[in-house]
Amino acid sequence: MARITMRQAITDALREEMLRDENVFIMGEEVGVWGGTYAVTRGFYDEFGPRRVRDTPISEMVIGGAAVGAAMNGLRPVAEFMTINFAFVAFDAIVNHAAKLRYMFGGQMKIPLVFRAPGGGGRQLGATHSHTPDVIFAHFPGLKVVSPATPYDAKGLMKTAIRSDDPVLFIEHATLYQIRGEVPTEEYTVPIGVSDVKREGSDVTIVAYAQGLQVALEAAAELAQEGIEAEVVDLRTLRPLDMGPVVASFKKTFKAVVVEEGHRSYGIGAEVAARLQEEAFDYLDAPIKRVAQLEVPLPYSRELEQSALINKDRVIAAVKEIL
Amino acid sequence: MDKSTLLEWYRQMVLIRRFEQKSAELYQLGKIGGFLHLYIGQEAIAVGSIAARQAGDHVITAYRDHGHALAVGSETKYVMAEMLGKSTGVSQGKGGSMHLADVSRNFWGGHAVVGAHLSLAAGLGLSEQYKGTDNAVLCYFGDGATNIGYFHESLNLSGVWDLPVLWICENNQYGMGTAVDRASAVSAIMQKATAYGMDGKQVDGMNVFKVYEAVGEALQAIRDGKGPQFLEMITYRYEGHSMGDPLRYRTKDEVEKWREDDAIGILERHILENKVAGKDALDAIDKAVEQELETAVQFAEESPLPAAAELFTDIYVDL
Numbered sequence: 001m002a003r004i005t006m007r008q009a010i011t012d013a014l015r016e017e018m019l020r021d022e023n024v025f026i027m028g029e030e031v032g033v034w035g036g037t038y039a040v041t042r043g044f045y046d047e048f049g050p051r052r053v054r055d056t057p058i059s060e061m062v063i064g065g066a067a068v069g070a071a072m073n074g075l076r077p078v079a080e081f082m083t084i085n086f087a088f089v090a091f092d093a094i095v096n097h098a099a100k101l102r103y104m105f106g107g108q109m110k111i112p113l114v115f116r117a118p119g120g121g122g123r124q125l126g127a128t129h130s131h132t133p134d135v136i137f138a139h140f141p142g143l144k145v146v147s148p149a150t151p152y153d154a155k156g157l158m159k160t161a162i163r164s165d166d167p168v169l170f171i172e173h174a175t176l177y178q179i180r181g182e183v184p185t186e187e188y189t190v191p192i193g194v195s196d197v198k199r200e201g202s203d204v205t206i207v208a209y210a211q212g213l214q215v216a217l218e219a220a221a222e223l224a225q226e227g228i229e230a231e232v233v234d235l236r237t238l239r240p241l242d243m244g245p246v247v248a249s250f251k252k253t254f255k256a257v258v259v260e261e262g263h264r265s266y267g268i269g270a271e272v273a274a275r276l277q278e279e280a281f282d283y284l285d286a287p288i289k290r291v292a293q294l295e296v297p298l299p300y301s302r303e304l305e306q307s308a309l310i311n312k313d314r315v316i317a318a319v320k321e322i323l
Numbered sequence: 324m325d326k327s328t329l330l331e332w333y334r335q336m337v338l339i340r341r342f343e344q345k346s347a348e349l350y351q352l353g354k355i356g357g358f359l360h361l362y363i364g365q366e367a368i369a370v371g372s373i374a375a376r377q378a379g380d381h382v383i384t385a386y387r388d389h390g391h392a393l394a395v396g397s398e399t400k401y402v403m404a405e406m407l408g409k410s411t412g413v414s415q416g417k418g419g420s421m422h423l424a425d426v427s428r429n430f431w432g433g434h435a436v437v438g439a440h441l442s443l444a445a446g447l448g449l450s451e452q453y454k455g456t457d458n459a460v461l462c463y464f465g466d467g468a469t470n471i472g473y474f475h476e477s478l479n480l481s482g483v484w485d486l487p488v489l490w491i492c493e494n495n496q497y498g499m500g501t502a503v504d505r506a507s508a509v510s511a512i513m514q515k516a517t518a519y520g521m522d523g524k525q526v527d528g529m530n531v532f533k534v535y536e537a538v539g540e541a542l543q544a545i546r547d548g549k550g551p552q553f554l555e556m557i558t559y560r561y562e563g564h565s566m567g568d569p570l571r572y573r574t575k576d577e578v579e580k581w582r583e584d585d586a587i588g589i590l591e592r593h594i595l596e597n598k599v600a601g602k603d604a605l606d607a608i609d610k611a612v613e614q615e616l617e618t619a620v621q622f623a624e625e626s627p628l629p630a631a632a633e634l635f636t637d638i639y640v641d642l
Contacts, residue, residue, distance in 0.1 A: 051453065065473065066442050069445060075450050
């Protein structure tokens with residue numbers, strides 16, 4: 001085991017997969033000479049050269065589409081959008097092509113690619129640079145959407161994403177790059193589409209993922225000091241969504257709070273709450289609470305921006321409302 | 324050009340035209356659903372250009388794709404079955420008229436978001452370059468596609484990365500009902516290629532010989548390491564944009580004028596005037612095409628609809 005950052009975990013996964021499979025290559029804005037805007041691919045250009053680490057023009061539409069085209073014909077691109085906000089420009093390539101071509105052509109082709117996209121708010125970047133639109137992409141069948149919360153999961157999920165024969169959108173919350181966690185030195189993978197209990201408890205179920213998971217764990221630690229034991233379930237993958245551990249936990253606690261950084265309306269919380277009442281209606285002891293971003297564009301000014309985002313106090317308040 | 328090649332070109336062009344006419348009939352009968360875009364008038368482009376490719380070259384086009392499917396050699400009956408939404412269709416009934424593909428023949432579709440497939444073509448080109456082959460990509464699109472961002476990003480990337488892509492603009496004078504000079508700041512589309520380091524060239528898209536020659540040269544230039552190439556085929560679609568086209572944007576005289584220089588007519592005259600073959604040989608081909616179409620329609624009509632379980636197949640590979 002080594003204690004490394006999530007950034008390092010993703011870097012290690014990319015590098016190991018490039019060494020493992022000649023067909024894996026990286027493309028995107030500033031991924032090469034610059035070393036990646038978030039330094040995830042630092043050193044790759046020198047190690048693998050310009051053939052396998054490809055700097056693109058600022059052209060998200062063709063970054064998305066060319067990755068699909070290369071994947072159709074047998075390569076395994078890892079295409080980076082500098083931020084998920086810019087992936088909006090490539091929305092058509094991602095949801096209308098990567099996610100649809102295999103089905104539309106009767107299974108004649110595979111699209112084995114990974115779209116990497118740092119995302120999330122809280123960094124004073126203003127409204128157009130701070131989205132957490134994960135759920136929008138997760139809406140579409142054909143795409144797998146993954147967003148890890150820990151270095152261990154990030155590395156294991158990235159390896160699985162690269163080896164997957166399906167298109168995967170891999171969302172990296174930018175505020176998580178610095179967090180540290182234990183990661184095995186030996187080879188391992190984490191399956192896509194499997195939720196994971198990150199903390200056991202019997203009083204309430206907190207469902208979260210990505211940065212929301214870290215917030216949920218902070219809240220759970222503080223609640224524990226008051227004698228409230230929260231079970232925290234990490235979704236890790238938004239599509240396909242694994243409700244198994246969520247439902248199992250809910251049948252134990254009878255209460256749930258869903259935490260997500262995206263907006264509340266039409267969000268993960270809405271989906272999880274709907275599924276819980278469908279799958280475990282008889283266990284429902286209280287309203288399912290949602291802690292999410294307020295319904296505003298994120299402002300620049302630090303305190304104002306923070307006031308719109310999720311935090312542990314809001315999670316604690318939501319838990320106490322239903323206990 | 325030897326006799327068998329010319330007769331094969333003639334057969335393909337007649338097959339495409341008759342396939343389209345038959346499709347229009349089946350559409351009116353309600354047997355073909357969705358949108359239907361006919362290739363009538365433009366046959367020389369698909370046939371002449373695909374005749375110039377080598378086996379490993381890829382073909383990708385927009386939604387007016389029946390001609391390309393037939394020209395790459397997809398069996399008529401499987402293409403027709405797709406039109407009718409049958410499980411025996413090239414895309415198993417899940418794609419329809421606009422989404423024909425036959426990957427076994429390096430034909431990657433059939434794409435209906437204008438311009439989007441140019442980015443896929445760049446990626447196909449990248450894949451061949453990455454693997455170190457000398458294969459190229461023939462990417463077809465209409466004049467309308469040259470006004471969307473995908474076009475500019477894809478051509479630019481092909482120039483920056485030296486991708487082996489032959490960009491083939493089928494300028495049929497209208498993007499739906501909007502004439503080229505009402506939609507494009509330059510009416511000679513080839514000028515747009517120069518911005519991305521390519522010498523665009525205009526070709527008479529009604530003349531299969533000129534198409535074949537220009538495409539052959541362009542593909543050779545790509546294989547010689549001269550980077551991506553761009554051809555603007557000047558052509559015309561005789562029918563509307565799709566079956567629901569009110570045709571308010573052009574006159575009957577204009578259509579008639581283009582028909583005088585018909586693609587099949589040009590080839591037919593060449594064959595007869597140069598005594599490559601006689602009228603009886605062409606008549607025999609016409610008859611064989613009718614027979615093939617009749618068989619194809621019968622096959623499509625008798626083929627089963629996709630099974631209910633097919634709704635859920637091929638969404639993912641591993642799930």
